[in-house]
Structure formats: C-alpha cells, structure tokens
Amino acid sequence: MPLMVPKSFSLTLNEEQLKALFKEHDTDGDGRLSKEELLNAFRKLGSRNPSWRVRRSMSHADGNRDGSIGLDELDELVKYAVKQGYGVN
Template sequence: MYDNHLQHNDHQHGGGKAASVPLTEDQLKGIFRRFDTNKDDQFNRQELKDAFHSLGSKFPSWRAFWALHHADANGDGFISENEFSELLNYAIKHGYVVN
C-alpha cells in the first residue's frame, strides 16, 4: 500500500529532501480503484475526495470537485470507466509522488 508514503507536491518544502518520484499511471489506477467503495466502476465525489485525501491533497474536496469538472465528460456527476483516463491525466498533472 502506498498511503503512508504518498505526498502531493504542495506539501513539499525545501530543506534538502531527496527527490520525490512521481506516481506512475498504473500506481494511480490502483489507488483510485481502491476507493471505488461500491465497486460500480465509477467514481462519485466522495470516492474521489477519499482518494485525493489518501494521495496527500491539502484540499481533497476541492480537488474532487475539479477532477469531476475535468473528467466528467457527460456531466452525470460520476467518472465512469470511459472517463477514467481523464481522471488519471488530471492526477498526473497535479504531481502526486512517492517519497
């Protein structure tokens, strides 16, 4: 599990820390899929909030809102399997890392 070693770049402060390694697309897929709590292969806002919280986001509710805005192409309030790649692109763009 990655939860104890995840961090969003917003949390990083100088001070000589070793370079952090960005999470891969496959790692992000696994993390997000863990938060599909009802196993319906789509993500609602709460599931996204929980996933972004585990990724170390300072504002997981805000991040979930914008992830839905970015990836929910049909506007149904969920990120479906067809929209999942856009969710991953959004998360990759925001630089979640393993320390």
C-alpha cells in the same frame, strides 16, 4: 493489499499505480467513482484541499457530466492527477 499513505505524506505514482489507486476507491463496486470516493482517494494521495481537488477533477474528467467518474473517464482523471503533480510520466 491496499496502498497505505500517511495523511501528511504526498505520493508520486506512475499512471498505472494512480489508476489502480482510484479503482481501489470504488468502494461500492459499481464501476464509478462518486465524489465521496474521489474525496477519499485524494486524501490518500495527500491533497491539502481534497474537496477542491474533487471539484476540479470532476470538471476535467466527468465528460458526460453525470456527477461521477466511470471507467471510460478514468484515463482523463489520471491525466488530470498527473498534471497536478500526483504522478510521473
């Protein structure tokens, strides 16, 4: 069952929960998170400026610079999200 979060509510999740939330937002099932899918994930996490957060997360986690986050880059995305206060260690 998808995790439902009100827009004005900010969640604190552990790393595994963050990873699951990001994977849940791979809506086309291609094993990659597009900018649009990341935007929806950061909205769900309660980001005040999700578009900016997507740009910053891409610069941190998109190691091959292909414009999406692959499964091999997901751990870097989670580390970035935790560093920004979206999770706990």
